[in-house]
Amino acid sequence: MQGAFAEHVRALEKSGAHTRLVRTSEDLEGLDGIVLPGGESTTMTMLMERTGLLEPLRDAIAHGLATFATCAGTIVLAREVVDGMADQKGLGVLDIAVRRNGYGRQVDSFEAPLDVVGLSGKSFPGVFIRSPLVESVGSAEVIAQYDGHAVAVRQGRIVALCFHPELTGDLRLHREFVKLAAAS
Amino acid sequence: MAERNGSRNGNGAVPRGIKGSFKVKAGLAQMLKGGVIMDVVTPEHARIAQEAGACAVMALERVPADIRKEGGVARMSDPDLIRSIMEAVTIPVMAKCRIGHFVEAQILQALGIDYIDESEVLTPADEENHIDKHPFRVPFVCGCRDLGEATRRIAEGAAMIRTKGEAGTGNVVEAVRHARAVNAGIRKLQGLNHAELVHEAKLIGAPVDVLAECQRLGRLPVVNFAAGGIATPADAALMMQLGVDGVFVGSGIFKSEDPLKRAKAIVAATTYFDKPERLAEVSAGLGKAMDGLEIPAIPKEGLLAARGW
Numbered sequence: 001m002q003g004a005f006a007e008h009v010r011a012l013e014k015s016g017a018h019t020r021l022v023r024t025s026e027d028l029e030g031l032d033g034i035v036l037p038g039g040e041s042t043t044m045t046m047l048m049e050r051t052g053l054l055e056p057l058r059d060a061i062a063h064g065l066a067t068f069a070t071c072a073g074t075i076v077l078a079r080e081v082v083d084g085m086a087d088q089k090g091l092g093v094l095d096i097a098v099r100r101n102g103y104g105r106q107v108d109s110f111e112a113p114l115d116v117v118g119l120s121g122k123s124f125p126g127v128f129i130r131s132p133l134v135e136s137v138g139s140a141e142v143i144a145q146y147d148g149h150a151v152a153v154r155q156g157r158i159v160a161l162c163f164h165p166e167l168t169g170d171l172r173l174h175r176e177f178v179k180l181a182a183a184s
Numbered sequence: 185m186a187e188r189n190g191s192r193n194g195n196g197a198v199p200r201g202i203k204g205s206f207k208v209k210a211g212l213a214q215m216l217k218g219g220v221i222m223d224v225v226t227p228e229h230a231r232i233a234q235e236a237g238a239c240a241v242m243a244l245e246r247v248p249a250d251i252r253k254e255g256g257v258a259r260m261s262d263p264d265l266i267r268s269i270m271e272a273v274t275i276p277v278m279a280k281c282r283i284g285h286f287v288e289a290q291i292l293q294a295l296g297i298d299y300i301d302e303s304e305v306l307t308p309a310d311e312e313n314h315i316d317k318h319p320f321r322v323p324f325v326c327g328c329r330d331l332g333e334a335t336r337r338i339a340e341g342a343a344m345i346r347t348k349g350e351a352g353t354g355n356v357v358e359a360v361r362h363a364r365a366v367n368a369g370i371r372k373l374q375g376l377n378h379a380e381l382v383h384e385a386k387l388i389g390a391p392v393d394v395l396a397e398c399q400r401l402g403r404l405p406v407v408n409f410a411a412g413g414i415a416t417p418a419d420a421a422l423m424m425q426l427g428v429d430g431v432f433v434g435s436g437i438f439k440s441e442d443p444l445k446r447a448k449a450i451v452a453a454t455t456y457f458d459k460p461e462r463l464a465e466v467s468a469g470l471g472k473a474m475d476g477l478e479i480p481a482i483p484k485e486g487l488l489a490a491r492g493w
Contacts, residue, residue: 110201
């Protein structure tokens with residue numbers, strides 16, 4: 001819809017997946033997995049609502065469509081959004097509460113190395129841009145933390161991050177997601 | 185000014201990461217892609233822009249059409265106005281400083297603005313030098329008319345580029361000219377060997393390393409939006425089909441008859457830029473667009489795009 005989708009397309013294709021941009025509910029047909037990219041969560045949810053994509057997408061994810069969300073995508077999935085727009089709608093399918101821009105404005109955006117559960121080798125380069133802060137985690141499993149807060153969670157076939165692997169050239173998380181989506 | 189140990193935020197969390205790296209500066213622009221950035225002059229405008237689906241707003245005292253009409257020296261906006269707009273919305277807020285006016289930029293950074301537009305729409309403060317943008321933690325967007333100008337701005341540290349177009353005219357012709365010039369400049373690089381690339385860099389006044397990066401990528405190494413004269417959904421889609429990553433709309437929204445409706449339509453047109461049926465739908469019944477200006481009707485010294493070097 002809006003955001004850093006081209007970067008995800010590149011990373012997924014390099015990880016061996018075929019990709020398609022999803023802008024209408026018809027585009028959801030036959031997918032093994034979907035990526036909700038970083039961008040502006042208000043813009044994305046409004047466009048999805050206006051074009052009738054919000055409900056079909058919620059159904060698809062609830063029925064087990066593998067889902068990979070980064071930053072704004074994580075906000076769109078979250079059960080609860082603090083400090084969003086008053087009537088900000090989302091999918092509400094991921095059991096976490098997030099605070100929009102919880103790490104501050106752009107001048108506070110940062111890079112930090114992260115240890116992610118299940119990834120072998122060196123730490124993962126975390127790029128946080130006006131990132132949401134995970135305030136609480138319900139039934140979702142925390143797979144990475146930074147400064148005492150979850151920055152990556154997994155719940156069933158959903159993987160949601162506060163940071164941007166698509167900006168780093170490190171394909172490990174995209175490869176893991178392609179594996180998850182293929183194992184349906 | 186990349187620094188460690190950032191200031192404590194409201195949640196008591198202390199990010200120890202590296203702030204202000206070029207990756208996070210250019211990264212925010214990557215998050216804006218496929219979106220519309222709207223000029224706003226009041227908190228109320230900002231809320232309308234956010235409601236319409238803008239991915240960011242540009243906080244200004246006067247839109248370019250009024251700057252053009254009223255004349256005089258155009259400067260950075262009052263910090264009170266910028267703050268009130270920052271408080272009104274959750275999306276990123278940008279603000280303009282004068283070309284070369286690094287103190288206005290320092291002030292905007294101190295306000296915590298998300299992006300600075302070093303803009304030809306304001307009266308230049310330096311007729312030779314742009315701001316050295318590398319030391320700033322806040323990212324900059326700069327205007328360009330061709331590949332040489334774009335690569336010089338990137339060498340100075342711009343993390344995002346936009347075409348200049350001709351702001352405040354509601355006439356898309358200059359934005360098209362500039363986007364095509366950048367595209368043509370990049371296409372021309374494709375067949376060149378390194379010696380020829382160095383020669384091309386000399387001809388267009390481009391830094392060789394940035395030009396080599398453009399050659400390798402087949403595009404600018406940073407996000408590139410269109411700006412200057414976009415007034416209709418069709419204008420926005422035209423620029424998207426010419427290959428830009430998103431659009432700025434300045435006077436085109438709040439100088440029109442029904443700003444919210446037009447703003448929503450331009451957002452939709454930027455997403456569905458390659459779907460003419462959707463464009464036909466969203467272009468209908470928008471009321472009157474802003475009054476436009478023919479470029480030849482503007483006296484030469486009134487052309488904003490010529491500012492910047």
